[in-house]
Amino acid sequence: MALLKILTYPNPILRQQATPVTTFDDELKALVADMAETMYDAPGVGLAANQVGVLKQIVVIDITGSDAKEKDLIVLINPRITNGEGEETDEEGCLSVVEYTAKVKRFTKIQVEAQDIDGKPLNFTAEDFYARVIQHEVDHLNGHLFIDWISSLKRALYKKKRKKQLEAELKKKTPVV
């Protein structure tokens, strides 16, 4: 097991479409284990493969929270949202969108088709926070970030803030001669 590096905005890999998984082997299991470890370490409630630089349709989710006694890891391979109903606007953040949250409108109830880690088909209904997390992670697989769904003014402000953060990081790294 190993911790993976989480890519952050504006890394272009986050904007690419992930491709379906067709081989359910030990390599996939090892990647999923590393993704889960990375998500718990962050800590986050979900992580998509794009975020660790792998353009495959894989997400890991655990909505029990970092202080939960028992972990409840959900692995979705090739997930698709086949139906959505209801809507709710709530605060969202992302491990790839550093130090920023915003209100995002999502379905409150979704129908999901996916496969498990062995390739077995899954078909289930998700509601409320779980539904929100799945929608957020499926967005990642399609190259979307939650900031795509906020107003252009808010997005412009975030871009400016992120640019400043990156400039400050760069300054820190520059050796003084």
Ligand code: NI
């Ligand atoms: Ni995210």
